[in-house]
Amino acid sequence: MATTLITGASSGIGKELAIQFAAGGQYVVLVARSEDKLNELADQIRKDHGVSATVICGDLATTSGVDQIVNQVKERDIHVDTLVNNAGMGALGKFAELSIDRQTDMLMLNVVTLTRLTRALLPDMIERGHGGVLNVGSIAAYQAGPNMSVYYASKAYVLSFTEGLREELAGTGLHVTCLEPGPTESSFGEDSGMGKLDVFSSSTMSAQAVAKAGYEGYCDNDDVVIPGWKNRLMVTSTGFLPRIATRKLVGKLQGV
Template sequence: MRAAPRCVVITGASSGFGAEFARRFAAEGADVVLVARRRDRLEALAAELESRHGVRATPIVLDLAAPAAAAALVDELAAQDLTVDGLIANAGFGIDGRFAEADPARVSALLAVNVVAVTELTRLLLPRLLDAPSGVLVTVTSTAAYQPIPTIALYAASKSYVRSLTEALWHETRGSGLRVLALAPGPSETEFFSAAGSERFKVGQTLPVPTVVDAAMRELDKGAPRPSRIVGWRNAAVAGANRLVPTRVSLAAAARATGATR
């Protein structure tokens, strides 16, 4: 059984998986740092967690698409005297449609949030996570990390990047006591689809948010968590099958699933 971390930074804590992770870690007695853009959501959640669990819950309002956002967050942690031993790199969003028609500003923002902020924040916090006796690093990827997907190409590529980085870090840090996990949910009813303005991402086995976060917490509780965890046996089966067929075949199946068949 894993010792609970003492203070966990959760990006994208204003809704969905991030808010659920915050509730779980606070229930274990960990202080939580709640990061996102929507101040009202973060403050309401912080008040709920402080009164229910008696932990310190600190909202930090930050646009992770802004230049040097990760460094700004680490500076803010220091300014607020917050010594963290856990990072849940969860914030992210999707854009859909053919890549040639994508809004270049949205492309840049997606890369900044889904890729750059995750990478820089992980790099900046990793030494202190490694020093901690019960450190935790979770990145939230997706079943989309397991294959290229026409019309959500950039999103799938960003999740593939994060999965690759996280799995390699799992190996680099093994034996250190740090728990590292790339969590890969399939579709779940969060605000993700309204933020993306599209249902195209709803491919695969849909599971409730608490089921997904349960799976992550159970994995972290193991003596030796796996490098990554696809949530839902059907999602895992599809990812496994995709490894066995030619790329053209898996691309065609993905295109059919997202409705991108033309």
């Protein structure tokens, strides 16, 4: 039976993705900092789906923390077939006013951790010739984001990295997919400060719906999955507008 490792699995999209993969018959490895929430989810998965659920707690916001998680995977002789890079964070505010530590942590989690985990686990996937990588990005990847400049830039990296990796792995049998959600009902809105924005509160999708779309798209080996017609329309429209127009619009919507 295949095994899927999900980062940021304690809540929101990550939790729902773990449930989707478990319902599909895969063993799951749940990674986050909150041990209590992970244990509760693991118990739920074992009860509802009858598959193994392993909990690994760690701090994904440091390279040493990422390496410790990889070491635990190896020490427990877990062979990861699918890696779901879901862990991430955001922060609403002007670049010159937000804490540099907060913004550096954001780049670490959204960019470096995703890259480091993928590099650590991918060679074994290639050797076995099955499984793959599901990266959770955002529709923020498609334009600049004034008042969340670092977050938007980090998600542009996730999309570009995923698309490049997909081409590199063509013919290996691996699936490589980028899930690009829009505003979603999760703790992200509150944690990032975006929850107070009208555009966020008025157009959110459920984490369950987003995860279902992402899981099905990954199983179908889609390159990019954008859940929800409103989000797809928004992404499509950015292709018809000059970048100066889209960044001014986003800046207005995210005024602080």
